[in-house]
Amino acid sequence: MQMQIQKWFQQHKNHIALVSGLLIAGAYGGHWFGLPNGFMNSLLVMASIIGAIPIMLQAYQALKVKVISIDLLVSIAVIGAFIIGEYHESAIVTWLFLFGGFLEQQTLKKTRESIRSLAAMAPQTAVKIVGSDQFETVAVDEIAVGDRVLVRAGAQVPVDGQVVAGTGYVNEASITGEAQLITKSIGAAVYSGSLVDNGTITVVANQVGDDTAFAKIIELVEDAQDSQSTAERFIDRFATYYTPAVLVLAILIGLVTRDFKLAITILVLGCPGALVIGAPVSIVAGIGNGAKNGVLIKGGEVVNTMAGVDTVIFDKTGTLTRGKMTVAQVTSFTADKNAALAIAAAVERQSDHPLAQAIVTYVAQQSLAMTSEITDSQTVKGLGIQAVVGQQTIRIGRAKLLTQAGIVLTQDQMRAIDSAQKAGQSIVLVAIDQQLALLIGVADTLKPDAAEMLTALRQNGVKRLMLLTGDHDQAARNIAQAVGITEYHANLLPAEKVTFVKKAQAQGQTVAFVGDGINDSPSLATADIGIAMGAGTDVAIETSDIVLMQSTLTELVKAKQLARRTARNLRQNIVIAIGTVALLLVGLILGKVQMASGMLVHELSILVVILNAMRLIK
Template identity: 55%
Template sequence: MKIQQFLTKHTNQITLATGILIVLGYLSQYLFHYTLGYQVILAVASVIAVIPIAIRAWSALINKVFSIELLVSIAVIGAFIIGEFNESAIVTFLFLFGSYLESKTLQKTRNAIKGLTDLSPTTATLVTTDGTSKVAVDDVDEGDVVLVKTGGQVPVDGVVVAGSGYLNEASITGESRQISKTTTDQVFSGTIVENGYLKIKATQVGDDTTFAKIIELVEEAQDTKSKAEKFIDRFAQYYTPAVLILAALVFVVSRDFRLAITVLVLGCPGALVIGAPVSNVAGIGNGAKRGILIKGGEVIDTFAKVDTLVLDKTGTLTQGNTAVTSFKAYTTQLETALNLAATIEGTSDHPLGKAIIAYANKQAGAVVTPTLTDTETVKGQGICAAVNDQQVVIGNQKMLTAHHISLTTKQTHDLNTMQQAGQSTVIMAVDEQVHLIFGIADTIRPQVKASLAALKTQGIKHLVMLTGDNELTAAAVARELAIDEVHANLLPEEKVTYVNQLKAAGNTVAFIGDGINDSPSIANADIGIAMGSGTDVAIDTSDVVLMQSSFPALVHAHGLAKKTVLNTRENIFIAIATVAFLLIGLVFGYIYMASGMFVHEASILVVIFNAMRLINFQTKFDHTQPTSVPTTTTTTA
């Protein structure tokens, strides 16, 4: 074990020494005409170089793996038997030098991921009763308050409790722009305070922070193999023994030992083995740089085949920044009714509820807060509550129907008017009498329409919107965004039913959403996509996470998946074509052991460099997007 560690550590020095010895050997032969020196020096070079290769081969054999190193080791032994020390020296040197170049170029494909881990904060300035003290980030607990000044890195996920400043959130969203943060705003670990100072109360620390989860997801993704990689792994297990058998048959038929040894060298499947993994690592790295987390090679494969995209509406197609734009009251005690609505909605974090709270607080003023004696949230419908011996229902039409509450002709007319204007509606009834109707509007996310059109050009054939909102509002949004199919008034389990129906019809389905209600659909789809601004549950159950919560990022993710799959196929073709070229060259006599190894190592570098093109990949739609510049957009928790 120690010998193997030593050789691994000094492989580059061994490669350099072998190269120098080969040069000295050829100088001895052609400059000084000293043939014995030529043979001895090249024999020594071969022995020095083959030792680390043979040890790797033996380690693989112990684990019942027939490796490329085994083929090279046997080929070197054969070259020694026939006295071709020049061939064995050159073959081992090229193999070691190729491994060196391979590791260097592969490192470049991992730079984006390494850059993430390098950004991970290690210390924090803890605010205490005695002042401040610098501590390790692992020593910060939930509820602690930390201080971050200009140029400092936020060490925790939390809420700003004092101060203000501009943050660079590139480590989270992949987009380098400054975001204004002030009291009550949410901030994330790994972001940098470009200007100002913040006191932050920690809500998530250590491995629970958003940034730590990003690093964990990306690192796990690298180890998750695609179908192509799994196939190649199985193929390699049989391929290497097959090459050994082929070489033996060649010797039996031709009695040409040199030819048999050359078959071993030419049969090395290096480019085939490395082609798929390096493409997936480069693709995942490209996504990580842009705040797109793709959870592994198999996800890339499936995502590239998606033909049906299913979308949630509120918080996904729309920004979730809702506001009450229409309001109707059917009670003389308006302020009391508004305050009652705000109090009940305060038990929920739904965007529509937040809009009602904001509106009620602005309109009703200071009114005594009623006491809720019992509440029940019905997913996809609304909330039931008991207040001062009154039964209150607040939610959508399905909620009222379930409680046998009907609307008058005027109330129905008002409701339809709001819905035809594209507004979401929330109805509040007290003791089975409708008191309030809220018409709530939400803005569609920027560039959604153009992004959906771009996705269609990339191969998405069918767009479906599933929403718990009413039919009129859903239809208005669908018309504006040119969505092919829409289903409204759905409960979470009904959304899952539609997703499963689409899958059963033979479609490859992706579902994109952001809330807890979306998690079952995200989990059931072939590919689940979560907006990074959504809940932890949605992110944990998804296959792809868009930390920017933007549709241009979705276009890039889908285009990247398709390009990565294509790149993998290109690499597999290059590898197979190389082996075919070498075998044909062997038959016609223009490829020999050393030249074959040179071509073999060159093919490995070709597939690596081909995969590296993915690092800077952009879709056609990306080129139409404006260059990101610092802004002062305020985001609140």
């Protein structure tokens, strides 16, 4: 029965605050209209009692676990004011305290809206393909790995999977934070929660339920918002000792001065409400902002550490580079370059080698028609591929494939090959009927904004940038020079990367490591902050502290800026909270502050720290 009463009062605390406020308004309204003082006092007594009940219940619950809470200080102060007949003080103090709790509750609710909106966007049903041409609408939980689902225009993708039929334009804002439409055709990866804007696609499920990227985003951010930073833990410990200290101070002042009202006023004004709420609301707002913009930050501690990062170490592939082989240059030694490219792509289409696929993709982007008149195609192990197209013999691969066939390379051609190799490119030579026709340089190209974003990192407090890669020295040198990194190390194994991370930490630096592969996981775990690209492996994402959902360096800069702003906002809130209490106590000593006016300022300070934190949401 007792528990039910307590639960009822807690559930209706906001309604109680409203009733208490109306009674106070009625009391002062009656006084203004000249009604007897007894009428005013009776309404204030009712307001005091109604408002004090939920506060005292919370104080009682805290005392049961041996905690002297803010609620206890207010409860004692209200009882004291009631005893000495200061009914307006007791009524206003209880109402302000309840109203402050309401503001705090509503603001924390506001800061979590981005996460709740993500959860609300989770797909609930899916159109499962049964047999060859039958469809069945089922709950998402009923979809298993390997099932095929049909996603029409206007519907959400219910699973993580791969498109096996159809073409559509997909909005992946729920995953990446960017609302741009992306074309998805056969072979493309799609993610649960993304929206098909136009077209119809058939998707085979690779990950379902809690294993999808969308579900992991929600889980990661919810866990992050519930975790505490060092500052929050310190404030909690501080409040644990500070609150009893205020109680003891009030008792001592009451005994020395014999001024009971002064003692209970100290109890009210000494409440560290703004201090207790200031840190968590900043952290929650900052993490919510990151989630809304494709930056998943796994907790308040991560925010503080990221704010202090002064060294960022990069893996190369998939972080500074696109992580996908693309054609970097085409040098033609024939009169009809486009015809030679079309023939080369038609032959390379027979291979699944990454270099071959890069050439096929490049030619498709040039809208060149590929011939299908291919006969006698054969792979020459370790060297390339040879085929007959029409009446022409085509050889595509390394220089040795051509020289073994008696094809002689000129000095100009050798210089072109040497130049491309020095640029860190993989060379593919195309010969048509005993003549070199094309030199195609294929490379993992640099992300277009890499140099600019690294400059932005330096402007945001990062003093040292380093590149660590398992690639050869020339490739590492080219990438490092292109983005302005002066310190790079190549031909490294995963364990050797960890050694460099530890060495930087031993020098007193706060290190962030940015990577995307399984081989990066040891370094991500060792660094003070591990930052994973969202397009990377599950192991890298699970090991990291921050996930960049769109896998861009712009998000990395956002993460650094957001962490610094959040840490600065938290410090501002602490200064506001402590400064308010100090000013109120000084004003009380000088006789400039009374209980009700002091409580009003106290609650306003809570509102100020909340509003200050809400700036991070934008």
